Amino acid sequence: MSKFWTYLKTKDFRNHLIGAAGSVLAVILIAYLSLGYYTRHGSGIPVPKLKGLSIDRATAILDEQGFRYQIDSVYVQDQPPGTVLEQDPDAGTNVKENRTIYLTMVTTQAPAVGLPDLEQSTYREAVAILSNNGLKVGDTTYASDIARDRILEVRFNGQVIHTGQKLPKGSRLSLVLGDGAGANEVDIPDLLNQDLDAARFAIRGAGLSIGTITYEGSITDSTNLVVVSQFPMRTDSTAKTSIGTRVNLTVTQAKTTNEPQQQQQQQQQP
Known part of the structure; x- marks a missing residue:
């Protein structure tokens, strides 16, 4: 062991060590320079700017400069079709x-x-x-419905379309929305020939109010009492009115229900 340490201190060992290190460094330097020469590091042709150009113009530039190319496509809304969206490198x-x-390209x-x-x-x-x-979403229109802003219909190019129907991506659709007017209107009840108490109950139940009551004939x-006319009156053209509308009655x-029985009894008596 002492001889080994003595050898490490000799001039021959130092010369061999320096020679080995120099050889390794020379090999690394030669390999680096050779690789740079082989790959022509730092030299080449700059890739032209192609993004934003039409695909025809972009491929023409690549052909002129001797590049090969591969084209993929993707759909992007609000981008002109046929435009180069990305390039690599x-x-x-x-x-x-x-x-x-x-x-x-788009x-x-x-x-x-x-x-x-x-x-x-x-x-x-x-x-x-x-x-x-x-x-x-394109144009919006309103139609009578109890729910405001609820979707009633969807239209494309003027035609009503339904769930699941196929459309081009990016299509602009028209929506028909409820105007909420249905919440402010109720049906006009038919009160003719009803007794007054029943008519009053029907008016309140419909969300309307009792207006003027006019008495006709001898009371x-x-x-x-029985209703012989009302205003407003339910007709074919007028079936609804606003909530709280006053209904006037005449x-x-x-006739009492026992009058025919009394007359029958009088006729049967001798």
């Missing part, structure tokens, strides 16, 4: 001749999507649902 990157450039034909279920949805809900499915029993004396 990026513009300005130095590459070898005949390098393949990968392009992503497809010229939108994929079809199904109309989502908008039944019972509100306007805000419908906007979010349509947006998530790649569709847009001998105020507890036995009443007359009703």
Whole structure:
């Protein structure tokens, strides 16, 4: 062991050590320089800027500069069809001749999507649902319905469409919404030939109020009256009125139900 340590201190060992280290360094340097020469590091052709160009213009530039290319397509709303959306490598990157450039263009034909279920949805809900499915909201119109802003119909190009129907992605749809007017209107009850108490009950039950009561003819029993006319009156053209509308009634004396029995009894007596 002492001889080994003595050898490490000799001049021969130092010379061998220095020689070995120099050899390793020389091998590494030669390999680095050779690799740089082989790959022509730092040299090449810069990739042209193709993003935003039409696909025809982009491929023409690549052909002129000797590049190969591959094209993929994707649909993007609000982007002109046939436009280069992405490129790889990026513009300005130095590459070898005949390098393949990968392009992503906006497809010229939108994929079809199904109309989502908008039944019972509100306007805000419908906007979010349509947006998530790649569709847009166009014009909105209103129709009579008890629920305000509820979706009643969906139309595309003037035609009513239904859940699941296929449409081009990005299509703009028209919505028909409820105007809420149904909540302010009620049916006019038919009160003719009803007794006054029943008519009053029907008026209040319909959300209307009792207006003027006009008595017609001789009234001998105020507890036995029948309705002979009303205003407003239910007709074929007028079936509804606003909540709280006053209903005016005309009443007359009703015939007692026991009058025919009394007359029969009088006729049977000798």
